[in-house]
Amino acid sequence: MRSMLRQIVLFFSLAILVMFSAANALARGFEITVLGAxxxxxxGNLSAYLLREQGADVGVLLDAGTVMNGIMKADEAHDFDRIALPYDPASSRVGALIHHVIQSYLLSHAHLDHVAGLMAISPDDPGKPIYALPSVLSVMQDHLFNHRVWPNLADRGVKPTLGLFHYHELMPGHSVTLAGTGLSAVAYPLSHGGVESTAFLVRSGSDAMLYLGDTGPDTVEHSHDLEALWKEVAPLIRAHELHGIIIECSYDNSRSDKQLYGHMTPAWLLRELTSLRMTAGVPMKDFPVLVSHIKPSLTAGLPAEARIKAQLDAGNADGFRFIIARQGMNVVF
Ligand SMILES: [Zn+2]
Structure with missing residues (x-):
């Protein structure tokens, strides 16, 4: 009788333990909502990836090529159905989502396909920090928020500074807390055809997620930026702390190296990911890779997404789990 009782107690303790660790596993990880792919x-569909801790209502927008249209498309796809919006009778639903869900911006570089949505929404959504490397912020300051291309709504540059946005300079390799999100980020420079772009390692406790802005392969860029980045994240892969990567693949394999302009093809992306796997020194089978920044094609035939996915799958000797980003998609890593 007593041994049966002991077995029952043991069973329930184990069940509670399993439930607890399952809940714990659920609490970890990240949710990515593609506002623009x-x-x-x-x-209306340019690079913008909303990153949240899994289960959180609020997060950071990784690049901001599209903001309002992306929020509307994601809402139509029911990505925000479970979010508890604060009571705000003065805002429409889209307004409330934009004000509440996006707490801050991380910009990889200041090309229009990464900032146009932020510029467009800026007069009506003030007060959010903009984090970027100094080279990126100086382009924002001198060439965008400058009272010529757009009013200077930021807090430095051409006078009068209207002060609706605060620029936060990132130092490569140094961690910053992203206001209002529970997340922190470290910036690493990338080479993008002569322009400095940025990779962000975003962390929630010991969990991490890597986002790369536009980048070409090291060989074509005559750079070591990706090699250096892979060395930084290799220990996190070995420790199972890195949950996934968002990386670009702008063109299919028919694009010549001379016409890459600081971007990737499937062949180059596969080579770089193999280099990451070798640097980590462990298998990366089923490791999630969200493929971003595909340039739509205006020529007849298969859409660019289909060609790029087929070429990635055909050369995927390491077994990465490639997911092609689409607007309104919600991915959990
Ligand atoms: Zn771009």
Whole structure:
């Protein structure tokens, strides 16, 4: 009788333990909502990835090529159904989502397909920090928020500074807390055809997620930026702390190296990811890679997404789990 009782107690303790660790596993990880997926051509669907701790209502927007249209498309796809919006009778639902869900901006570089949505929404959504490397902020300051291209709504540059946005300079390799999100980020420079772009390692406790802005392969860029980045994240892969990567693949394999302009093809992306796997020194089978920044094609035939996915799958000897980003998609890593 007593041994049966002991077995019952043991069973329930184990069940509670399993439930607890399942809940714990659920609390970890990240949720990515694709507000804009493409790397050009399609206005209303340009690079913007909302990153939240899994289960959180609020997060940071990684690049901001599209903001309002992306929020509307994601809401139509029911990505925000479970969010508890604060009571705000003065705002429409889209307004309330934009004000509440996006707490801050991380900009990889200041090309239009990464900032146009932020510029467009800026007069009506003030007060959010903009984090970027100094080179990126100086382009924002001198060439965008400058009272010529757009009013200077930020807090430095051409006078009068209207002060609706605060620029936060990131130092490469140094962690900053992202206001209002529970997340922190470290910036690493990338080479993008002569322009400095940025990778962000975003962390929630010991969990991490890597986002890369536009980048070409090291060989074509005559750079070591990706090699250096892979060395930084390799220990996190070995420790199972890195949950996934968002990385670009702008063109298919028919694009010549001379015409890459600081971007990737499937062949180059596969080479770089193999280099990451070798640097980590562990298998990366089923490791999630969200493929971003595909440039839509205006020529007849298969859409760019289909060609790029087929070429990635055909050369995927390491077994990465490639997911092609689409506007309104919600991915959990
Ligand atoms: Zn771009």
């Amino acid at each position: 493409h790397g050009g051509l399609e206005d």
